[in-house]
Amino acid sequence: MRSIIRLLGSLHMAVTLLIAIAVVLAWGTIYETRFGTAAVQQAVYRAWWFQALLGFLALNLALAASSRWPWTRKHAPFLLAHLGIILILVGGILGGRFGIEGQLIIPEGQAERVLQLPQSVLVVRQPNPGTPHVIPTSFESRAWVHEPQARYRVPLEHRSIELLVDRYYPNAELLEEVTGDGAAENPAVHLTVSHEEQQEAFWLLADDAERFGARWGQAHILFLAPQATDQLAGLVGLTGPAPSRRGTVSIELTQLKLRRDVPIPDEFSQPVALDGTPYTVTFKDYFTDFAITEQGIVNRSDEPVNPAVSFTLSGPEGAEPFLVFALHPEFQAMHGRQSRIPAAVTYTHPAASALPPDAICLLRHPSGALSCVLTGSSGQRWLAACEPGGTYRHPWLGYTFTLDRYEPKARLVTHVTNRDDDVRAEALHVVVRDGEHQAEAWVGRSGPADLRLGDLALQVEYRPAQRELPVTIKLLDFRKTDYPGTQMAAGFESDVQLSDPARGVILMRKISMNNPLRYRGFSFYQSSYIPGQVETTVLSVRNDPGTPFVYAGFLIVIGGVITMFVLRSPAARAGDKK
Numbered sequence: 001m002r003s004i005i006r007l008l009g010s011l012h013m014a015v016t017l018l019i020a021i022a023v024v025l026a027w028g029t030i031y032e033t034r035f036g037t038a039a040v041q042q043a044v045y046r047a048w049w050f051q052a053l054l055g056f057l058a059l060n061l062a063l064a065a066s067s068r069w070p071w072t073r074k075h076a077p078f079l080l081a082h083l084g085i086i087l088i089l090v091g092g093i094l095g096g097r098f099g100i101e102g103q104l105i106i107p108e109g110q111a112e113r114v115l116q117l118p119q120s121v122l123v124v125r126q127p128n129p130g131t132p133h134v135i136p137t138s139f140e141s142r143a144w145v146h147e148p149q150a151r152y153r154v155p156l157e158h159r160s161i162e163l164l165v166d167r168y169y170p171n172a173e174l175l176e177e178v179t180g181d182g183a184a185e186n187p188a189v190h191l192t193v194s195h196e197e198q199q200e201a202f203w204l205l206a207d208d209a210e211r212f213g214a215r216w217g218q219a220h221i222l223f224l225a226p227q228a229t230d231q232l233a234g235l236v237g238l239t240g241p242a243p244s245r246r247g248t249v250s251i252e253l254t255q256l257k258l259r260r261d262v263p264i265p266d267e268f269s270q271p272v273a274l275d276g277t278p279y280t281v282t283f284k285d286y287f288t289d290f291a292i293t294e295q296g297i298v299n300r301s302d303e304p305v306n307p308a309v310s311f312t313l314s315g316p317e318g319a320e321p322f323l324v325f326a327l328h329p330e331f332q333a334m335h336g337r338q339s340r341i342p343a344a345v346t347y348t349h350p351a352a353s354a355l356p357p358d359a360i361c362l363l364r365h366p367s368g369a370l371s372c373v374l375t376g377s378s379g380q381r382w383l384a385a386c387e388p389g390g391t392y393r394h395p396w397l398g399y400t401f402t403l404d405r406y407e408p409k410a411r412l413v414t415h416v417t418n419r420d421d422d423v424r425a426e427a428l429h430v431v432v433r434d435g436e437h438q439a440e441a442w443v444g445r446s447g448p449a450d451l452r453l454g455d456l457a458l459q460v461e462y463r464p465a466q467r468e469l470p471v472t473i474k475l476l477d478f479r480k481t482d483y484p485g486t487q488m489a490a491g492f493e494s495d496v497q498l499s500d501p502a503r504g505v506i507l508m509r510k511i512s513m514n515n516p517l518r519y520r521g522f523s524f525y526q527s528s529y530i531p532g533q534v535e536t537t538v539l540s541v542r543n544d545p546g547t548p549f550v551y552a553g554f555l556i557v558i559g560g561v562i563t564m565f566v567l568r569s570p571a572a573r574a575g576d577k578k
Contacts, residue, residue: 014064017057024050035143035170036423038118043141046096054096058089074567080560084553091549100543102464103527104473107536111474111499115541117465120426123448124154124163125459135163136465139428143170143421154432161453163460164431169418172427172444176414178203180407187364188410189223193401205410206364209328219399220356225364246286247307247326247349253277254342264309271314279315279341286310290325307349317341358397362386368408416442428462469541471519472499476508478535492529494537511539521545 024044032040044050065082068075102115122135133154139145150165178188188205193216204223205211213222246264251274253259260274262281271280289300290308307326312319320341326349355361359375374382376396384392391402416427427444434453441449441460448461477495482488493512498519499505509517517524522543530536 014057014060017053017060021053021057024053035140035421038120039140039143039423041101041118042138051093051096054089054093058086058093061086061089077560077564077567080556080563084555084557084560087549087553087556089553091546091553094546094549095544096546098545100467100522100541102467102541104469104524104539104541105530105536106473106475106494106496106539107534108475108478109534111472111497113469113472115467115469117467119465120462121465122152122163122165122428122430122443123459123461123463124432125461126156127450127457127459131157134465137165137462139165139168140170140423140426143168143423146418156456159434161432161434161456161458164433165428166431167429169416169427170421170423170425171419172425172442173417173419174414175417176203176412178405178407179411179413180409182407182409182411185408186410187223187225188407188412189362189370189403190405191221191360191362191401192404193219193221193360193399195397195399201404204362205412217397217399218358219394219397220359220361221401222355222359222361223364224361227366245350247309247347249281249309249311249324250346250348251279251281251313252344252346253279254344277315279313279343282312282314284310284312284321304349307347309347313341313343313345315341360394360399360401362403370403370406414442426462430460432458432460469522470500470502471522472501473497473524473539474499475537478529478537480529480535489529492526492537494526494539496524
């Protein structure tokens with residue numbers, strides 16, 4: 001035992017440990033430049049073996065200091081130096097094991113208390129009610145391993161499923177392909193638009209709310225598949241009945257096989273009877289530009305940007321509320337709403353039959369034929385039939401476009417490839433199994449993937465780990481100062497409100513690049529910002545329980561250096577001789 005203690009406290013062991021730590025730190029620096037801070041934190045600085053190296057060095061110093069027992073006055077510099085370094089190492093171990101570091105991302109005017117940590121997690125939940133199961137991961141720490149084959153057992157309410165991550169791409173690239181072998185109607189067109197030396201190709205999907213249109217130069221490029229005859233007539237510019245100013249609600253009573261169209265009145269005080277039926281409609285509110293904000297439901301403007309109407313349909317089954325949108329008829333089906341009254345409700349508005357100026361609009365008729373409507377900046381219209389392979393010219397913009405392909409039953413296939421091992425755009429391929437049922441999907445940082453195993457619906461998400469802070473930070477105002485004559489940021493600062501409900505504390509502070517906010521052991525630094533219509537601040541947050549030990553260690557080491565000079569002074573040596 002004594003020989004082991006002498007070995008641990010020997011100079012040879014200390015030199016070996018210092019060389020090992022120096023090599024690890026050098027490797028960690030290279031690793032961080034290659035894979036990023038989050039990866040090196042998990043792979044090196046917060047790893048148990050690196051903490052063990054620091055602990056062995058601290059033990060070596062403690063045994064080396066104890067070997068000089070009994071201590072005398074001349075040992076003071078030696079002991080102080082060893083004690084200070086031991087405290088610094090202990091502080092590093094505590095910070096690595098128990099420290100908290102992450103980011104708060106706060107849009108202006110909003111509050112946040114959930115910290116985004118450098119580590120990543122897989123979150124598996126059932127949509128409703130959806131108690132999440134969080135799985136810690138470390139794929140980014142070994143970014144060169146593209147087939148981790150990581151298996152997890154996920155307990156759910158009445159069963160458990162297996163989740164397999166068989167591919168990990170640190171810098172994924174999505175490549176989309178549209179084929180024509182879909183099982184259902186899903187019209188899509190491929191266009192190539194060119195002007196002078198510029199050219200770009202688009203896939204447009206008429207039934208996809210995010211893929212039915214694009215903006216190129218001055219042109220609005222659209223692909224629409226209207227089902228209502230009056231809407232189609234309005235888009236192609238044919239004369240039809242004048243629509244109601246606020247639009248019309250169409251109610252199809254499936255059991256009675258009747259349809260009633262109800263123009264939205266100017267006054268909402270009285271129920272409106274549906275002729276020949278026992279049902280009435282009571283309108284509650286009308287929105288030209290519907291939006292949901294922190295203050296609730298609002299009408300953002302008087303322009304018909306997002307027309308919506310709310311009403312109550314009453315009949316023998318009782319009363320049922322409805323909220324319908326003219327430009328988003330799929331809203332009811334998207335949210336899985338089950339109606340108590342057997343009725344299909346649609347809402348048409350003049351805005352849905354209007355085309356923007358400078359538009360290239362392809363229309364799919366109910367028969368499947370295509371036509372093209374081009375508009376000018378002053379309301380001019382040009383209408384023609386379109387055929388795949390045809391090339392057309394916009395008479396007012398001078399743009400040329402070619403209808404390359406038309407697929408009535410399009411199927412969107414996504415291929416995922418990996419660019420390199422830089423951790424920039426992570427993506428996981430997950431496979432979930434439950435008995436004979438199996439589902440798979442690619443999961444990235446953009447949002448959860450929806451999977452279905454028989455009657456079981458799941459959501460799988462890959463995101464940063466989160467931790468709730470004991471305080472809430474609200475961004476009151478964000479300011480950015482640019483260098484004169486440029487758009488380069490010279491500095492930025494945030495006015496924030498810190499609320500601590502447990503202690504009844506509210507603080508108003510300004511956080512700038514060299515002026516952090518410190519409270520209850522947490523330090524909030526101005527790290528970055530995200531530009532946009534609503535500016536967003538990014539605050540780095542740190543809580544390190546080892547910091548007091550590190551500071552104390554540095555002070556003690558400095559004290560040891562000062563003591564060494566004092567003891568070596570001529571007066572001290574003369575005193576020792578006496």
